[in-house]
Amino acid sequence: MADITSDLKADTTSPAQWSRSKWASVLLLVAVVLTTLRYGGLLPDSLHRIPEAMIPPFAAWLDVFFNFVKDDLGLLTLTRTLTEGLEWLLDITANLMFGKRRWPFIGPIPWTAVAGVAAVVGYHLGGWRMALLGAGTFIWTALIGQWTIAMETMSVLMVAAPLAFFIGLGLGILAWKYAAVNRAIKPILSVLQTLPFFTYLLPAVIFFKVGPTAGAVATTIYAIPPMILMTTLGLQKVPSEVVEAGNMSGCTKWQLLRHVYLPSARTEILVGVNQVIMLCLAMVVLTAFIGMPGLGAKLLAMMGSFKLGRSFEIGVTIVLLAVTLDRMSKAWVVRQPVHFERGTPWWRKHIVLLMCIGVFVFFCIAAQFVQVFAEIGRKQNFSQGKEIDTLIKGFLALDPVQNTTQAIRYVLNVWILNPFRDFLLSIPTPAFILLVVAFALSLGGGRPAIYAAIFFGLVALSGWWDRSVITLYSVISAVTLALLIGVPLGITAARSEKWSQRVLLACDTAQTFPSFIYLIPAIMLFGITATSVVMSILIFAMVPLTRYTIEGLRTVPPEMTEAADMAGATRMQKLMKVQLPLALPTMAVGFNQAIMFAFFMVIIAAFIGTQDLGQELQRTLAGTDLGKNFVLGICVSLMALTFDLTIMKWATERKKALGLPD
Amino acid sequence: MTAETVISCKNAWKIFGADPKKYLRSMPAGLSFDDIRADGYIAGVKDVSIDVTRGEMLVIMGLSGSGKSTLVRCFSRLHDITGGTITVEGQDLMSLSEKELIELRRNKMGMVFQSFGLLPHRTVLENVAFPLEMRGQDKHARRERALEVVKLVGLEGREEYFPRELSGGQQQRVGIARSLAIEPDIWFLDEPFSALDPLIRREMQDEFLRLQGMLGKTIVFITHDFDEALRLADRIAIMKDGAVEQCDTPDQIVLNPATEYVRKFTEEIDKARVVRAGVLAQGQVMGEGEPVEASASVQDLARLLVQDARAVIPVAQSSKVIGGMDRAAALEILLEAS
Numbered sequence A: 001m002a003d004i005t006s007d008l009k010a011d012t013t014s015p016a017q018w019s020r021s022k023w024a025s026v027l028l029l030v031a032v033v034l035t036t037l038r039y040g041g042l043l044p045d046s047l048h049r050i051p052e053a054m055i056p057p058f059a060a061w062l063d064v065f066f067n068f069v070k071d072d073l074g075l076l077t078l079t080r081t082l083t084e085g086l087e088w089l090l091d092i093t094a095n096l097m098f099g100k101r102r103w104p105f106i107g108p109i110p111w112t113a114v115a116g117v118a119a120v121v122g123y124h125l126g127g128w129r130m131a132l133l134g135a136g137t138f139i140w141t142a143l144i145g146q147w148t149i150a151m152e153t154m155s156v157l158m159v160a161a162p163l164a165f166f167i168g169l170g171l172g173i174l175a176w177k178y179a180a181v182n183r184a185i186k187p188i189l190s191v192l193q194t195l196p197f198f199t200y201l202l203p204a205v206i207f208f209k210v211g212p213t214a215g216a217v218a219t220t221i222y223a224i225p226p227m228i229l230m231t232t233l234g235l236q237k238v239p240s241e242v243v244e245a246g247n248m249s250g251c252t253k254w255q256l257l258r259h260v261y262l263p264s265a266r267t268e269i270l271v272g273v274n275q276v277i278m279l280c281l282a283m284v285v286l287t288a289f290i291g292m293p294g295l296g297a298k299l300l301a302m303m304g305s306f307k308l309g310r311s312f313e314i315g316v317t318i319v320l321l322a323v324t325l326d327r328m329s330k331a332w333v334v335r336q337p338v339h340f341e342r343g344t345p346w347w348r349k350h351i352v353l354l355m356c357i358g359v360f361v362f363f364c365i366a367a368q369f370v371q372v373f374a375e376i377g378r379k380q381n382f383s384q385g386k387e388i389d390t391l392i393k394g395f396l397a398l399d400p401v402q403n404t405t406q407a408i409r410y411v412l413n414v415w416i417l418n419p420f421r422d423f424l425l426s427i428p429t430p431a432f433i434l435l436v437v438a439f440a441l442s443l444g445g446g447r448p449a450i451y452a453a454i455f456f457g458l459v460a461l462s463g464w465w466d467r468s469v470i471t472l473y474s475v476i477s478a479v480t481l482a483l484l485i486g487v488p489l490g491i492t493a494a495r496s497e498k499w500s501q502r503v504l505l506a507c508d509t510a511q512t513f514p515s516f517i518y519l520i521p522a523i524m525l526f527g528i529t530a531t532s533v534v535m536s537i538l539i540f541a542m543v544p545l546t547r548y549t550i551e552g553l554r555t556v557p558p559e560m561t562e563a564a565d566m567a568g569a570t571r572m573q574k575l576m577k578v579q580l581p582l583a584l585p586t587m588a589v590g591f592n593q594a595i596m597f598a599f600f601m602v603i604i605a606a607f608i609g610t611q612d613l614g615q616e617l618q619r620t621l622a623g624t625d626l627g628k629n630f631v632l633g634i635c636v637s638l639m640a641l642t643f644d645l646t647i648m649k650w651a652t653e654r655k656k657a658l659g660l661p662d
Numbered sequence B: 001m002t003a004e005t006v007i008s009c010k011n012a013w014k015i016f017g018a019d020p021k022k023y024l025r026s027m028p029a030g031l032s033f034d035d036i037r038a039d040g041y042i043a044g045v046k047d048v049s050i051d052v053t054r055g056e057m058l059v060i061m062g063l064s065g066s067g068k069s070t071l072v073r074c075f076s077r078l079h080d081i082t083g084g085t086i087t088v089e090g091q092d093l094m095s096l097s098e099k100e101l102i103e104l105r106r107n108k109m110g111m112v113f114q115s116f117g118l119l120p121h122r123t124v125l126e127n128v129a130f131p132l133e134m135r136g137q138d139k140h141a142r143r144e145r146a147l148e149v150v151k152l153v154g155l156e157g158r159e160e161y162f163p164r165e166l167s168g169g170q171q172q173r174v175g176i177a178r179s180l181a182i183e184p185d186i187w188f189l190d191e192p193f194s195a196l197d198p199l200i201r202r203e204m205q206d207e208f209l210r211l212q213g214m215l216g217k218t219i220v221f222i223t224h225d226f227d228e229a230l231r232l233a234d235r236i237a238i239m240k241d242g243a244v245e246q247c248d249t250p251d252q253i254v255l256n257p258a259t260e261y262v263r264k265f266t267e268e269i270d271k272a273r274v275v276r277a278g279v280l281a282q283g284q285v286m287g288e289g290e291p292v293e294a295s296a297s298v299q300d301l302a303r304l305l306v307q308d309a310r311a312v313i314p315v316a317q318s319s320k321v322i323g324g325m326d327r328a329a330a331l332e333i334l335l336e337a338s
């Protein structure tokens, strides 16, 4: 143990680090001086905030650019043409899933048929439990009276997910094949992954009409990046001898790709499929903001009018759908082909397909005769919206509960959140930028520091400084609170294998929930207030924090903890001196993810009523203000990227220094 | 004998590293493997010149990492060589277009890989039929052929298994079957029998010997097993640090090792089993009496060597005496072994 800790110390005092932290302290000092000057009233206003007059009209420039692309280059005509194709596809799925009056006029498919097929597929992939989950989800949805809205959501998902899959696969192959494409695509991907989703929505609306088409486009684009990454990763991992065997068999380039590379990269590609489906679901729910009907829209409406019972029920539906889709696609990933004995009859080899068809046809016919098999009517469903609503509201109105929530709200707002926000806003812009640069420098080194300076400089120039700071404030305060809860939780859970497994499973499951869901408990407890915003981010950000804390602690090599035991360390000493330092790089990854999640959530929370960038962004959705929408989106993206670059750099450097695997 | 050269390799280099071509051009002559490594490059194949004639079985031996697989990969152009030339059937490999290369591989070459290189998503049968499929053979014919070779390597009844469901040795046999399916003229076998049990190994060796003898296949064979090498080889090439130290018939390698390294490498071999009477036969003194066969090894002749009293024993090849063998020298080899 002794040499581990001395190693750690030796590392932090190496010359390069010294000069780094020295520089960082200098920057910090300047920032403090500037802020003090400001408080003393000595700093001129023009140094506090960039004067209006000096702010370049980015939005106007972008508008000019967009208009040029849109009208002069004829992009709009192109996208409108694409829209028609897409609309045609969406009409088909809409007709099949919920009976929209469009070609081919055969839907809607009875809910029993869908549930039956889900059960067969579930059984094939994961036995009885999966069958139960699959069937149960759809039965619940039908019985609770949400079939139509759920199918509205699914019909878009069914178009967007395959589209994202094929585009992602294609781009992934290109990026793997041509280094130039890879270089060009990488930065775009990282921006896309940090861009707030409102920024996807408006261009989608402008170029692809309001409604399902725009929703499908935004959803597709949002889900493409991980597919690209997984495809590239999978193709790179194909063993060279397998490729050489293909070459020696006389494969042409196309045959090699088709018969050797793609099938060998199956696992990664299927992981990509899983991620595509989950991201599509998360996004398709959010397209409620551009008026796409479905589960998201209903949830938004219910939460807006504070109908907690119905919100809760819709939340359960969304969660069930998410869990089902996730579990099934994951089961598909790990499923390996198994041979059939010789002489297996044809029908046995295709039993799953035959069963699916059989069940499907059976219920379709049955639905002709038994009305409830086809559709659960308005009066027939088992929705308990009102009752749950009264129950929850009654519970919340209980004195002890109300006192607690009130107290939390008061303490948070008056003592912590508001003072912190006012403090951040009181810092002069240059001092703020210096602080961020100092942070990036001390953690990540020169390169992240330069990025931080450029990125935050741009944010300052965007003219949305105050709102950006408020956004940042929500993120920082929520993540800090999440740290205070999530990390101790992770540490406690990591003590026993059993609890680690349980908590990890819970985190995994929670991570599949569409982010929108996290608003429900926050709104239930704290109503439509600023506290709810912080609370929903807090819950959302806690998941990765807890998860990576456990994983980090679990990856500490056992020799090291044993060495500490032999040295007679107490539990606390062992934790502080051995386990945490070694787990820190992994925990940093979780911290980074928490911040990214927080940036994502803070924008969604805009509809509760915030004063940050998200609020402005949401407002742009109503109009055609593309330029402004982009400027706002990029501001969020730039701030998020700064943290991402810095923390990930630190984590990888640290892992390398400690000799931990990536 | 005027044998036709199938593979001709002249001063071939294969260097791994950042910019190997440039490095090779600027490299002073006579650098050792370690010098090159110090510059951050690895000499996988180092200035190798070797010819393989039609119908020959060339065995390549050497320690792990000596460049055997790399050399064979250069022969099949799975690696592009950094310098020198390699011609196969008179065509310069490096000047072939992609299409010509594919044609060459489809029609002339086959390879068995050290770690099998099976396609994980295809059954045994589909793996074996893969090269046939790539050539566009029709489904029925390729299935027939695949079934035939799967039976030949003793995997009958496992045609529908996936590679992951097979043991290491079984997987290796799938790899062998895949290359047998097309019966190429030029065969590259990279430790093809390493995972097989002795019984099957012997069967497979016999099968390849049969094919080579009957159909005149040219085979380049990598192995770590001297017994195997002696059984199969027409010539043995011994590699060290990317270079071929010596390439000669088995007798010559044990009797006249070209370098100290080769001597050490072959030290453990029982020479009496390798050296044949034909090699020991000298032209001047023919000797008298009953001749012995030129192809008989010293060990085969052990009893005769001990009991016979003649100083020189005649050696005959196809019933014609070609020289005399010094009995004392032969005994020396026999005794050295024990």
Ligand SMILES: Nc1ncnc2c1ncn2[C@@H]1O[C@H](COP(=O)(O)OP(=O)(O)OP(=O)(O)O)[C@@H](O)[C@H]1O
Pocket: B016, B017, B042, B043, B044, B062, B063, B064, B065, B066, B067, B068, B069, B070, B071, B114
């Ligand atoms: N693709 C590659 N990139 C870099 N170095 C390589 C590559 N392939 C082989 N080498 C290096 O070339 C040298 C020769 O490797 P090779 O695989 O030819 O050895 P080998 O003689 O076949 O060994 P073994 O008996 O273990 O199979 C090794 O030092 C290896 O590290």
Ligand SMILES: [Mg+2]
Pocket: B068, B069, B070, B114, B190
């Ligand atoms: Mg090898």
